[in-house]
Amino acid sequence: MNRLLLAVVVSFVGNLFAQPTMADGPDGFSVTPAEVRLTGNLARAQLVVTRADAGGQVGERSDDLTHGAAFQSSDVNVVSVDSRGQVLAKANGSAKVSVKIGDAMKEVTVTVAKVEPTAKVGFVEQVTPILNKAGCSMGACHAAQYGQGGFKLSVFGSELDQDREAIVRDRAQRRLSLVEPGESLFLKKPTMQLPHGGGKRLAVNSVDYELLKAWIANGALAPDAKAPLVTKVSVFPAKRVGVVGLKQQLRVEATYSDGTTRDVTAWAKYDSMDDGMMSVNGDGLVTVTGQGQAPVMVRFEGQAEIALFVIPYRDSVELTGWQNNNFIDELASAKFKELGIDPSPLCDDATFLRRAFLDATGSLPTIEETTAFLADTDANKRTKLIDRLLGLTGDPKLDIYNDAYSAWWTLKWSDLLRNTTAGRAEQGMWSMHNWLRTVFRENSPYDRLVRELVTAKGSVFSNGPANYYSVNNNPTEATEATVQLFLGVRMECAKCHHHPFEKYTQGDYYGFAAFFARVSNKGSEEFGLFGGESVVIIRNAGEVNHPKTGKRLPPTPLEGEPIDHPLDRRIALADWMTSKENAMFARSIVNRYMGYLMGRGLVDPVDDMRSTNPPSNPPLMDALAKHFADSGFNLKQLMRTIMTSRLYQLDSQPTATNASDHRFYSYYRVKRLSAESLLDAIDRAAGTQTKFKNLPLGTRAIELPDAEYPDFFLNVFAKPKRASVCECERSPDENLAQALHTLNGDILANKIADAKGRIAKLLTAEKDKPAKSHDEIVRELYLAALCRLPSDAELAASKQFLNTAGSPKECYEDLLWALINSKQFLFVR
Amino acid sequence: MRRLICAVTLILACAQSVSAQTAYPMLMSLKPVAVQVGTTSEITVNSRYSMHAAESVLITGGGVLAEVIPPEVTKVDKAPNVLALKIKFVVAADASPGVRDLRVLTAQGVSTVAQLVVVEDPVIAENPKNDTVVEAQPITLPATVCGCIEKAEDVDFYKFKIDAPTSLIFHVRSQRLQDRIHDLQAHSDPILTIRNAQGSTIAASDNAFFADPFLSHRFEQPGEYLLEIRDVRFTGNQYWEYAVEIHSRPFVRTAYPLAITAGKESKLTAIGYQLPADPSVTLTPASDLPLGINRLRLPFAQRPSNPVPLYVTALPTIAETTEDNNAPEKVITDLKSEISNLKSQITIPCVINGRIESPGDIDCFAFEAKKDDKLSFEVKARRLQSELDSTIRILNSTGATLAENDDARFGKRGSADSWIETWTAPADGKYVLEIRDMHLRGGDSFVYAIEVAPARPYFNLQADTDKTNFSPGVNGVMWVKVERKNGFTGAVQLHVDGLPAGVTAECGRILPDKGTDGCIVFKATPEAGRAVSPIVIRGTAVQAQADGQMTELSATATTYQETYQPGGGRGHWPVEQHVLAVIPAHDIRGIKLSAADITLKPGESKTIDVTIERAPDFKANISLDVTMTHLSLFADTLPPGVTLDGNKSRTLLSNGATQGTITLTASKEAAPIERQLIGLTANISLNFVVKTTFSAEPVFVTVAKP
Structure with a gap:
């Protein structure tokens, strides 16, 4: 028995470490690349071994077998291969590298050329990638403002000549020994043969070490101005779908400006974009530890790419009861199936009503609107409500929320466009404010809105969009604002150096800035004696030069060729930006609106769209963008499409199976009411009004035109100062001050106890009408605050509370206080 | 009873004549601000400084009569402080709608300007309690x-x-x-x-x-x-x-063409809102219309339109005749061809009527010029309610920019209209005038007229300020500034037209070359009574032309009202008229000088003793001056090199003082000048910016030869 048990155990344990077995079929695995060409001394390449299906095909679900395979070179004098599948050039010639998995074997032909007796090591081609890989040129190390230990490199090797000088010539050339390269400080420090604050960055006799040594031995040659530059990187595999525990070796290939390609797996930098889900080491080996979907960012010499990992939560889901209302639901449900996520059910009518009102208009419904909606039995009432909120019915008697809609979205866009009186005449702020109100009231197409802003000119008092250039009054500010607002790209980093996570260079940055180089302003007396407004104009001259090369840069859109216009370059920019063919434009705005309505964009943050930060559902992103462009860039239709989807109407309560999803909208993402919306909601619930400085009583907080008002409540709840175009300036995060404010603050307490407020009126009998009963009062408070009726249990509890309260007034004030402090009130859910 | 009436009358008379720091009224508002044609109505005028003893109302334009409704006299022992005054208006049915300047004449002087709107529809005054939706005031x-x-x-x-x-x-x-x-x-x-x-x-x-x-x-x-x-x-x-x-009537914003000729029939197209299906009209402006901007009503079939600003010119007008003129090369296509064959050619002088038809449209016109020709190119658009914010360039035949202008200054105010005032042709040849909208807009309402003419020497005059109040025994003075253009260097002799009976004017001159200011001293005899009249200030000069011929030049002054700028500065805004008013003597009853004809040798000083006759109870400060200064210098008529010696002069008369001195000093380099009229004034501050100015008799300063 013991032996039998032992045999079983041994068999079991053996199976744990068994070699991966072949799939049925003629092959069982494939090797990528099928053939390798290595050029130059110490050239390397990574082999990736993938399980094939019965038909010999590999796909995104195919297992990686690289680190379980056995590799052997037929001629180690020509090429060697290590256990990780990395081949290394030794001498010119050809050899075969065998890859064995179990009994199956394949061979890869490796050809080596241009191996010289004295290695030709280029500063651009090899030295800089080694320094970047080792982390020497990071901002935290030698690329810090003053370098480290007196040794200063440029960020990510953006200044090749400067870096070479620092290595070779600075400090009386102490860093290199051309006679005995191995004795160079440049090598001894990173290998920890001498103390090094940055730790061990190189191993003696490693490939990178030998290359650097060879470079020194050859005289530490300067960068070759004609050396080809990297134009693209590609990653294999681009996408993997698997299970927890998955391991995947990545292979990275760089394409150069001379058309050549090179395996740069060993030099690429790898970052997991979700550490909770997976990790990746410096060799490009990914290990998955959690479920979800996230990319690994791969960077090499200014280019970046991703490998996407999808680890479903479950093998399959039924999506019971799911119905597709539109293409959003189709594509969302496809993602649910891919990830094995079961979405939450639909929210109830009261929740939907409150959510839709707040999301579309920033306002709560009235009690009358609430009771009417809840009582309505029309199966299409939700869609009809959306149409009314967005003013799309065509009937003036029903389209009564247009002013609230325009006020709410004017507030949002005023934050983004930084419309404020700070440093500007008040009339300019009002001009832009009123222009935005008109834009949203009339539902102007979004491309027109952007065009008017980008090409704005004229009086800042009379022409609202002209204030865009009062706020962004130089080319660099205009550049950063324009690309972030309308293309969702954060370009600030590229102002000083190559963007760390994107492909944009300083040349791209300043080439874009050239569009704004001729924007200027003049004074005007058109507003009479005291007018004093300025007028935005376009001068005939004005250029932008590259800050380092001094070269004049023609106006150039992102990833495009230079474009121009004889009278106003911004016209060419606006044409390019708003073109239906410009995917960035439509994607940026639909992503924003998904973020506003769904609580999180398909790309998050919503204004950080880059290849290394992909959307959570690329097909949905593309479909929404196309739909939006085809609609004529109609913002109300975009909102309608999103809000009428089933996806938008899901309950905010996650289920046991989807609670760990934070990206795929399997439940509605709760978000805190914004400062202004919250203050208005409190006033609605309490039956009061807030008086704002210099605005008549009755002005709602969502109608506030300026950035700052001396209102403590708005400041505590993070009304932004409009100092940044970043969506993040309005922090959605809750904090202790806010909690204390609603729990203990005077503002709320005074509103609730206001002598003319709701509770006071409820307790005052109206002439010729009976006094309201307790139940009626409680119902009204729930409807006013939470847009629903109280449950039987809540009603019963309130009666108990009435019995113990000092007075009815105290009871109802406390009840209203509790309702306002509840999550159901404070959050859009 | 008779004694009582006499006493009351006497007291009233005294009340009118005994005053301290008297100020002319400064009108602040009219309530309501509009009157309807063909009706009689009442309006309340609000002012700073009292309008008591208001006598009459002056209104520019015709068809509107106004009379003061005297307020109730509640106290007879003190001049009432009347800051609100009712006026009855009778507006003729054919009075032209639009805005009029309005003043009130009082015993303290004629007031500053307020503006009245003459309208065609019933005037509804605001109900004060209309500040909420619920309280919205119903109107028909x-x-x-x-x-x-x-x-x-x-x-x-x-x-x-x-x-x-x-x-x-x-x-x-x-x-x-x-x-x-x-x-x-x-x-x-x-x-x-x-x-x-x-x-x-x-x-x-x-x-x-x-x-x-x-x-x-x-x-x-x-x-x-x-x-x-x-x-x-x-x-x-x-x-x-x-x-x-x-x-619901048509509203005409502007018309095309903008420039028309007096007495000549013009076909115009109205541009505006709610226009008839056919917005074209035929207009024959009166032959005696003054040159310049006139507001004319277009003769629509149903009824005349609202007044529309049009430019009346005596120069030949040229209409933009082709659409295909939006690039310089399109108007100079063949350098060898006769310019007269080119479609967009212009002859000089002329006024071009054109329009920037669409966004981004550019209009080009070709012309010939000879070397050293001096030309002026002035756009009239924005000033005539066009939407155009013009920018113009002069290009040579290869498209190079030789001159350009965006915004121009006309007198004391800037404008979005463009003006290349003096362009000198560098060589014989063909050139292009290009015009477009600064902001690349365009459309029906982007009309323009460009006056192209030789840039000969001329001058403009600016009258500062817009009213002169003075009394028999104490003169009034006004100042006139010259704007020299295109090398005008001559002296300007000032003239006044429209003086009322009993009023004479000593008209000074603006000295040649660098001279900028002149003055006019008004004197009223007792026979003038309470004369009030708008006057016209002109200037004449003689200018030697390049060919040696002497040309007579003249100009009518633009009148500017002084305005109180925020923070205390003194600004100006053009108004329609300068008004003279003879009023009862008040704070200063007389200014006697020990000499009114001064001759100075270079390096010499002379002193004029000034004796002020104050009103009996008037003790406030009086400052003597020979320039127009309000915090900064606005006018100086002293001959070059002659200055007021502040150390040797006693100009501030405080605590009721009546004796002062003015010491004038001629520098050693002062050039000889014969009898230059200067204004020697006694000034009483009304506020931080404004003074009441009283003038002595005309003073002439001569600088003798060394």
């Missing part, structure tokens, strides 16, 4: 609603009914009526909103005519609507009156 259309944005956060609501689909004009005048108000240091910026019965906004306008809104809106649905007007900033001021003309 057509109407001109007159109200006031009287305080911060004031919002005025009106409601009206539409019975059938109709289009309505809403034309607001508010800010545009405030530039001529002397001491209104903040101006309104109204915004107009229309809401439907459900309270939803259906239309809004903020700045259409500068800060004033304008809407043309089609109401398809019968029902009740709300009109809301407020300041865009939610600020307010008790003097911020507004008039909103609401009607």
Whole structure:
């Protein structure tokens, strides 16, 4: 028995470490690349071994077998291969590298050329990638403002000549020994043969070490101005779908400006974009530890790419009861199936009503609107409500929320466009404010809105969009604002150096800035004696030069060729930006609106769209963008499409199976009411009004035109100062001050106890009408605050509370206080 | 009883003549600010400084008569402080609609300017309690609603009914009526909103005519609507009156062509809102129309339009005849061809009538010039309500820019119109005049007229300020500044037309070369009584031309009202008239000089003793001066090299002092000048910016040869 048990155990344990077995079929695995060409001394390449299906095909679900395979070179004098599948050039010639998995074997032909007796090591081609890989040129190390230990490199090797000088010539050339390269400080420090604050960055006799040594031995040659530059990187595999525990070796290939390609797996930098889900080491080996979907960012010499990992939560889901209302639901449900996520059910009518009102208009419904909606039995009432909120019915008697809609979205866009009186005449702020109100009231197409802003000119008092250039009054500010607002790209980093996570260079940055180089302003007396407004104009001259090369840069859109216009370059920019063919434009705005309505964009943050930060559902992103462009860039239709989807109407309560999803909208993402919306909601619930400085009583907080008002409540709840175009300036995060404010603050307490407020009126009998009963009062408070009726249990509890309260007034004030402090009130859910 | 009446009369007379620090009234507002043609109505004028003893009202333009409704006299022992005065207006049925300058004549002098709007529809005055939707004031259309944005956060609501689909004009005048108000240091910026019965906004306008809104809106649905007007900033001021003309008639903003010839029939196309299906009219302007900007009513079939600014010229007009002139190379296609064959050629002098038809449109016109020809290119567009903000260039035949201009200055005010004042042709050849909108806009209302003429020497005159109040025994003075153009260097002799009987004027001259200022001293004899009259100030000069010929030049002065700038500076705004008024003597009854004809040798000083006759109870400070200075120098008529020696002069007479001195010193380099008229004045400060000025008899200064 013991032996039998032992045999079983041994068999079991053996199976744990068994070699991966072949799939049925003629092959069982494939090797990528099928053939390798290595050029130059110490050239390397990574082999990736993938399980094939019965038909010999590999796909995104195919297992990686690289680190379980056995590799052997037929001629180690020509090429060697290590256990990780990395081949290394030794001498010119050809050899075969065998890859064995179990009994199956394949061979890869490796050809080596241009191996010289004295290695030709280029500063651009090899030295800089080694320094970047080792982390020497990071901002935290030698690329810090003053370098480290007196040794200063440029960020990510953006200044090749400067870096070479620092290595070779600075400090009386102490860093290199051309006679005995191995004795160079440049090598001894990173290998920890001498103390090094940055730790061990190189191993003696490693490939990178030998290359650097060879470079020194050859005289530490300067960068070759004609050396080809990297134009693209590609990653294999681009996408993997698997299970927890998955391991995947990545292979990275760089394409150069001379058309050549090179395996740069060993030099690429790898970052997991979700550490909770997976990790990746410096060799490009990914290990998955959690479920979800996230990319690994791969960077090499200014280019970046991703490998996407999808680890479903479950093998399959039924999506019971799911119905597709539109293409959003189709594509969302496809993602649910891919990830094995079961979405939450639909929210109830009261929740939907409150959510839709707040999301579309920033306002709560009235009690009358609430009771009417809840009582309505029309199966299409939700869609009809959306149409009314967005003013799309065509009937003036029903389209009564247009002013609230325009006020709410004017507030949002005023934050983004930084419309404020700070440093500007008040009339300019009002001009832009009123222009935005008109834009949203009339539902102007979004491309027109952007065009008017980008090409704005004229009086800042009379022409609202002209204030865009009062706020962004130089080319660099205009550049950063324009690309972030309308293309969702954060370009600030590229102002000083190559963007760390994107492909944009300083040349791209300043080439874009050239569009704004001729924007200027003049004074005007058109507003009479005291007018004093300025007028935005376009001068005939004005250029932008590259800050380092001094070269004049023609106006150039992102990833495009230079474009121009004889009278106003911004016209060419606006044409390019708003073109239906410009995917960035439509994607940026639909992503924003998904973020506003769904609580999180398909790309998050919503204004950080880059290849290394992909959307959570690329097909949905593309479909929404196309739909939006085809609609004529109609913002109300975009909102309608999103809000009428089933996806938008899901309950905010996650289920046991989807609670760990934070990206795929399997439940509605709760978000805190914004400062202004919250203050208005409190006033609605309490039956009061807030008086704002210099605005008549009755002005709602969502109608506030300026950035700052001396209102403590708005400041505590993070009304932004409009100092940044970043969506993040309005922090959605809750904090202790806010909690204390609603729990203990005077503002709320005074509103609730206001002598003319709701509770006071409820307790005052109206002439010729009976006094309201307790139940009626409680119902009204729930409807006013939470847009629903109280449950039987809540009603019963309130009666108990009435019995113990000092007075009815105290009871109802406390009840209203509790309702306002509840999550159901404070959050859009 | 008779004794009592005499006593009262005497006391009243004394009340009128005994005064301290008397100030002429400064009009602040009219309430309501509009009057309807063919009606009689009452308006309240509000002022700073008293309008007591108001006698008459002066109004520019014809067809409007006004008379003061004397206020009740409550106290007879003290001059009442009348800051609100009722005036009765009788407006002829054919009075031309539009804005008029208005002044009130009182015993303290003629006032500063306020502006009255003559309208065609019934005037409805604002009900003060209309500040909420619930309290919206019902109005019947057509109407001109007159109200006031009287305080911060004031919002005025009106409601009206539409019975059938109709289009309505809403034309607001508010800010545009405030530039001529002397001491209104903040101006309104109204915004107009229309809401439907459900309270939803259906239309809004903020700045259409500068800060004033304008809407043309089609109401398809019968029902009740709300009109809301407020300041865009939610600020307010008790003097911020507004008039909103609401009607369904056509509204003409401008017309094409802009430039027409007096006495010559012109075919015009009206440009505006709610126009007839055929907006073209034939207009024959009167042959005696003055040259320049005139406001004329276009003769639509049903009724004349609102007045439209047009430019009347004596120069030949050329119409833009081709669409294909939007690039220089298109108008100079063949350098060898005769310019007369080119489509967009112009002959000089002329006025080009054109239009920037569409966004981005550029118009080019070719012309020939000889080397050293001096030419002037002046755009008249924005000043005539065109939407164009022009920018012009002169290009040579290869397209190189030789000169350009965006915004020009006309007198003391800037304009969005462009003007290349003096361009000298570098060589014989063909050149191109290019015009476009600065902001690349274009459309029907982007019309222009460009006056192209030889840039010969000439001058302009600016009269500072807009009124002269003086009394028998104490003279009045006004100052005139010259703007020299295109190398004009001559002296300018000043003249006055329209003096009332009993008033004479000693007209000075503006010295040649660098001379900038001259003055006119007015004297009233007792026979002048209470004369009041607008006057015209002219200047004449003789200029030697390049060919040696002497040419006579003349100009009529533009009159400027002084305005109180925020923070205390003194500004100017052009008004229509300079008004003379002979008023009873008040604070200063006489100024006697020990000498009025001074001859100085270079390096010499001479002193004039000044004796002031004050009103019996007038003890306030008096400052003597020989220049026009309010914090800074505005006019100096002293001969070059002659200055007031402040150390040797006693110019500040305080605590009732009556004796002062003026010491003039000629520098050693002072050039000889014969009898230059200077203004020797006694000034009483009314506020930080404004003074009442009394002049001595004319003083002449001669600088003898060394």
